[in-house]
Amino acid sequence: MKFQMKEGGFTTEFPYGRLDVSSDEAYGFRPYQLMVASIAVCSGGVLRKILAKQRMEVEDIQIEANVERNKEEADRIEKIEVHFLIKGKNLKEEKLKKAMDLTRKNCSMVQSVVPAIEVIETFEMIPAE
Template sequence: MKATVKWVDNAMFLGESGSGHAVVMDGPEDHGGRNMGVRPMEMLLLGLGGCTSFDVMSILTKQRQKVVDCVADIEAERADAVPSVFTKIHVNFTVTGHNLKESLVERAVALSAEKYCSASIMLEQGGVEITHSFNVVEAE
């Protein structure tokens, strides 16, 4: 896996993944940026959310659950000192569907957290406390 990050100007960078997709990262104005892109640490949270969401949806699809929506809300705390690393991350899934089995949603979230999500497992090994919760909503 490869990626390239190119400096554009001030605190703005253009990241390109090995698969050819690009994203703009920029800092806030008080750090020399123009606030025109995602912050790098926000990218880490988005990556974690994408990784675990991919797992949960893959597992629920294999279990033939009729999911119509899946949203992962992620909240994180960072250390006050430099480096300002993540200390705690909480991921709450809201899974909406038809006749979803709560036990299967719970199992999918647990499997992602404990076995499949490379991003969250890597962060936990680095000392980040990661917790998960979920809500099941019946689709109209």
């Protein structure tokens, strides 16, 4: 990856499009937002694959992420809570718990930051109509 300085931050080009990064939201995504998004979406992608392999009927997955930062230590990220809202038919809590454990073990972004950042993953089942 190559980043080029621009007013208020840095930019780079990827095959999918341009990414602007800045400590000021007026100029791009903030670095901590990208870190949290990477962890949440990596986990979501891994979970999606695991549920498909288990032949669980999932219609939708939404992810809510919360972050705790320490202002005393350069505003570092200390904790990220990732909550999955899983909508599907015939969902089984025990199978989902096992899928969550596998997700944690196989998400490269989570494994890259633990134990420096506490990552807590939870889920909620939503019955499909």
